[in-house]
Amino acid sequence: MGMDMAVSIKQLIDKLELQNLTPEVDITGIKVTQPDINRPALQLAGYFEHYDETRPQIIGFVEYSYMEHMTEEDKREVYPKVLSEKTPCIVFCRDLRPDEIFLETAVKNKVPVLLTQKSTSAFMAEIIRWLNVKLAPCISVHGVLVDVYGEGVLITGESGIGKSEAALELIKRGHRLVSDDVVEIRKVSDDTLVGTAPDITKHFIELRGIGIIDVKALFGVSSVMDTTNISLVIRLEDWDKEKKYDRLGLEENYTEYLGNKVVCHNIPIRPGRSLAIICECAAVNHRQKKMGYNAAQELYQRVQNSLTRKREEDEE
Known part of the structure; x- marks a missing residue:
């Protein structure tokens, strides 16, 4: 299920702790729809070829210094082009304050002008x-x-197979919950998937027979986190005695989300198996592999070396 990709200016202001210098501008309905930004240095000099006015514009010390040396005539000619009605916002950094002509033009074109003290x-x-x-x-x-x-x-895994129970046991063992039941997965790059919880269900777990529990309230703030990179998928399934399960792990299996491949382990469920410990071992083993050590390959190499030595001894 896809989701609309947009961020409101209010969200931007709240999250990045920005000051709104143009409260006269109604920011309701103004949204940022792309992650790219722009520093309009060339545009302030009058060059607007390939200018993407739909990006948030960032004014740093260099741009601000140039603006201070512009004549009033140049400002009245250039500012309306920089402050296009399609521009979602413009942010001044280092606590640099825009001139009155700039603010006047921004209000006229309904472009929010924001301020940050950060470099x-x-x-x-x-x-x-x-x-x-x-x-x-x-x-x-x-x-x-x-x-x-x-x-x-x-x-x-299928509903009711024990996902939430496994997560609760992991939390009791000191690990942290990100999301239960529904996980929002975002493709940040071609090799990075980030998982988060919907705001409405954040920090909650549903346990059949008990109901909804608040993990943060029960186990403390150290038991939850807002987001994490997804590096491993564990798929729980009912034990099928006719099915052959991987017992060595020489070859990785993958599943795909948004075009990104993620290592996936199919774990059969049988009475007496501790899912929490299995998940812990899978996570540590996955980290070892990323660091260059593969236990299955090590065992395979030992067996091969042993067979080679035995063959050489027999030949002698």
Whole structure:
């Protein structure tokens, strides 16, 4: 299920702690629809070829310094082009204040002018990172997302198979819940998927026979987190004695979300199996593989070496 990708100016102001210098402008309905930003240095000099007016515009010290040396005539000619009605907002960094002509033009064209005390580089890094997450392609999947030893583990499976119970046991063992039942997955880059919880269900878990519990209230703030990168999928399924399950792990299986492949383990459910411990081992083993150590490959190599030595001894 896809989702609309847009961020309101109010969200931008609240999240990045910006000051609104143009309260006269009604920001209701103004949205940022792309993660790219622009520093309009060339535009202030009069060059508007390839200018994308739909991006948030960022004014740093260099742009501000140039604006101070512009004549009033140049300002009245250039400012209306920079402050297009299609521009969602313009942000001044380093607590630099725009001149009256700029504010007058912004109000006339209904463009919010915002202010931050942060340096230009720091603010640009922050806004790009935040917009990349908020405006990334997004889907919702049924499952539970838990951060296990720093690895984002997405537990999936049929309804009632024990996903929430496994997550609760992991939480009791010191790991952190991100989302239960519905997980929002965003494609931040070609190799990064970020999982979050819908605001309405954040920090809640549903346990059949008990009902809804508030994980944050019961186990404290250290038991939850807002987001994590998804690095591993554990798919729970009923035990099928006719099915062959992987017992070595020499080859990785993958599942795909939004075009990104994620390592996936199919775990059969049988009475007496501790799902929490299995999830922990899977997360640690996955981290080991990323660091260059593969236990299955190590065992395979030992067996091969043993067979080679035995063959050489027989030949002698």
